[in-house]
Amino acid sequence: MEQADDRLDHAPWPMRALILAALGAVSGFAFYHLTNGDQTQLDGALAALVAVFSIELAFSLERLRWPWSVAFAASGAVVAAFIAWSNGSPDGWNADDGWHFAAAVAGVAIAVPLFQAAREEGRLRLVPAAVHAHAWTNIILGGAVIAFTGATMLLALLLSELFGLIGVHFLRDLLREGWFAVALAGAAAGGAIGLLRDRDVMTSVLQRVGRTILSVLAPVLAAGLVFFVLALPFTGLDALWEQTKSTTPILLACMTGAVILTNAVAGNSVEEEARALALRWSAMALIATMGPLAAVAAVSTGQRIVQHGFTPGRLWAAVFVAIAVAIALGYAWGLFRGRSAWPTPLRAINVRLAAGICLLALFLALPIVSFGALSTRDQVARLESGRIPAERFDWAALAFDFGEAGRAALKRLQTHRNPAIAARANAVAKAETRWDAQSPEQQDTQRAVSLAARIRVLPAGTKLPLSLAAALGEGQCKASSPCTFFLLPGGQEALQFDDLCFPSSPRATDTMRTRGQCDPTRYVLREGRWLNAPEEPYTQEQRTRFGRGYRNGSLETRTVPSRRIFIDGEPVGPPF
Numbered sequence: 001m002e003q004a005d006d007r008l009d010h011a012p013w014p015m016r017a018l019i020l021a022a023l024g025a026v027s028g029f030a031f032y033h034l035t036n037g038d039q040t041q042l043d044g045a046l047a048a049l050v051a052v053f054s055i056e057l058a059f060s061l062e063r064l065r066w067p068w069s070v071a072f073a074a075s076g077a078v079v080a081a082f083i084a085w086s087n088g089s090p091d092g093w094n095a096d097d098g099w100h101f102a103a104a105v106a107g108v109a110i111a112v113p114l115f116q117a118a119r120e121e122g123r124l125r126l127v128p129a130a131v132h133a134h135a136w137t138n139i140i141l142g143g144a145v146i147a148f149t150g151a152t153m154l155l156a157l158l159l160s161e162l163f164g165l166i167g168v169h170f171l172r173d174l175l176r177e178g179w180f181a182v183a184l185a186g187a188a189a190g191g192a193i194g195l196l197r198d199r200d201v202m203t204s205v206l207q208r209v210g211r212t213i214l215s216v217l218a219p220v221l222a223a224g225l226v227f228f229v230l231a232l233p234f235t236g237l238d239a240l241w242e243q244t245k246s247t248t249p250i251l252l253a254c255m256t257g258a259v260i261l262t263n264a265v266a267g268n269s270v271e272e273e274a275r276a277l278a279l280r281w282s283a284m285a286l287i288a289t290m291g292p293l294a295a296v297a298a299v300s301t302g303q304r305i306v307q308h309g310f311t312p313g314r315l316w317a318a319v320f321v322a323i324a325v326a327i328a329l330g331y332a333w334g335l336f337r338g339r340s341a342w343p344t345p346l347r348a349i350n351v352r353l354a355a356g357i358c359l360l361a362l363f364l365a366l367p368i369v370s371f372g373a374l375s376t377r378d379q380v381a382r383l384e385s386g387r388i389p390a391e392r393f394d395w396a397a398l399a400f401d402f403g404e405a406g407r408a409a410l411k412r413l414q415t416h417r418n419p420a421i422a423a424r425a426n427a428v429a430k431a432e433t434r435w436d437a438q439s440p441e442q443q444d445t446q447r448a449v450s451l452a453a454r455i456r457v458l459p460a461g462t463k464l465p466l467s468l469a470a471a472l473g474e475g476q477c478k479a480s481s482p483c484t485f486f487l488l489p490g491g492q493e494a495l496q497f498d499d500l501c502f503p504s505s506p507r508a509t510d511t512m513r514t515r516g517q518c519d520p521t522r523y524v525l526r527e528g529r530w531l532n533a534p535e536e537p538y539t540q541e542q543r544t545r546f547g548r549g550y551r552n553g554s555l556e557t558r559t560v561p562s563r564r565i566f567i568d569g570e571p572v573g574p575p576f
Contacts, residue, residue, distance in 0.1 A: 017194030027054035028186025045085035053077035076108040107361035128347035132268040136207040152188035214264035218282040225289040258286040266343035290328035310378040312371040372403035471530040495520040519573040
């Protein structure tokens, strides 16, 4: 039987606010000096130690068994420091190192409400009601602390300007010192947590209000996700990948929203469950859509891996998808087991999932599994087998994203028996930036993708061909000189318009250019290449006839059909 959320009430501890304010100020001062200047690997580890220890202690400190809180914060800080030290290198962090540290932060963050619930019991026993209550409270505290810290910094800035009016610049000069600003922010954050922790009733009310507001959104998201899932058999999965390359992140974001709203309806205990049938049925619908969302995300990620091989980003995406699948299965089991009383088993499943995700995140954060090394072996194997030509291989990722394993592979490829591979490897080994490591073809493609993303294309919904974007000059369609492309039916012709020639404000006529300058530029597709208004060459026979007719005076006027561009009924530019 679940217990109600009454175990969060504690006797006030006024000293806690002072302790946490002092801890925040000292931690902010230390963190600033460790992260500024010539930062070493040890400095990064110590900065992680200071930040994680102060944050975990601030959120978990209670008079009840306070040594437990200190030991918990210290252990989490040591783990974060070890991960920061073991993943970093003198050359800086690569993308995989950042993911490792993010996993460590996620692991220690999830561990906080689990520890708080165990401390309340005095043993390793996780009561779902207590875990949920602490999790929601920590989220509310986090938002309130950010708001309070921001208000404190604005107030300090206002006072500095006020005293500046009478020639007293002491506070203004202090705020310009980075260490003081960070220390002040840390003190404000620590003090705010301490003050709010002494008002458990208020934070309890805030979390209930927050859950109530969120639960109202459950029917809206449920309707959208149900419609989406029901439409998939008719639209097919191919439509997902045709519209965007961010299919997996979008699906996982929707599933995250479904999890949050479902738990808002479920509450922390039986007494706090939403009673409205519309809300409960909406939460059940959200649970039902989690499986299809996770399955489609798995297919999308798997397809990317099969097509393009391993990268640290895709492997981490596979981890997120695996977690999503586990959540979907767990929630489906809770719904099946609990029937109409599904929130009770769901809360217990949440605790097990949180513990499992916490352990998985901490394991992946350790330098035991290297996604960079796995990606290097896979990508180099694809290169050496000929599946990827040397000119299309992602050399920038090998040199800058795969860590030590990628750099070691690059060094080995410099003496490869394939001349094309060895030449590119030697060229990339000299690159100082990712852009320098890319081949000219890859640079052109990247420039074209960036250009196509910021150009308006008509008719609406039409995409600008990358080959056309690549044909544009370096200085065309910049932010200071936007343009619009109109693709003609058939896909063989396109007209480029200068947006400055068509100002949206009637008074902006001074920005209009001359009639000739505002004529659209015409592009045609010939033999796979977009050419800028090519002139039709005359044959030798035509030239002979032109000369004979010109001498004989055989000139005449004929009325012929022509094509013109019309904007709101008015012709623009010459016929074409």
